[in-house]
Amino acid sequence: MPETIGDLAHEVRSKNAGPFWITMELFLRDAAGYAVVADPGFLNESVVASLYGVDASTVRLFLVPSLNVVKISFPRPVPQGSLHDRDMHAGQHHVPLALLPLR
Numbered sequence: 001m002p003e004t005i006g007d008l009a010h011e012v013r014s015k016n017a018g019p020f021w022i023t024m025e026l027f028l029r030d031a032a033g034y035a036v037v038a039d040p041g042f043l044n045e046s047v048v049a050s051l052y053g054v055d056a057s058t059v060r061l062f063l064v065p066s067l068n069v070v071k072i073s074f075p076r077p078v079p080q081g082s083l084h085d086r087d088m089h090a091g092q093h094h095v096p097l098a099l100l101p102l103r
Helices: 031-038 045-052
Strands: 009-016 021-028 060-064 069-075
Touching (some): 045 060, 045 069
Antiparallel strands (some): 009 021, 021 069
C-alpha cells in the first residue's frame, strides 16, 4: 500500500533550472499514480509552497499525462553558489516532496 508520493513514483528528482530556479520531476509508475498526484485537490501550488517555504504565486506546476510526469518549478531560496547555498546542484530538494503522505 503506497503511503507517500515516492511510493507511487519510479523516480522523484530535483535539479537546477538555472542559477535562480529549482525544478523537481515526478515520474509516476502508472496512470493511476499520476491521477493521484496530478489531482489539484492533492498537489497544488499551495502545498508545494508550504513544503518549501516559498510564495505560492511563484510555484509552477506542469502536467504531462502522456508520460505520467509532474514537473514543479519555483525560485531558489538563495541563488546557486551564493554564500548561503547549501545544495548547489539542488539535488536534495526533492526529499520533502517524495515523503509527502498520501491521503
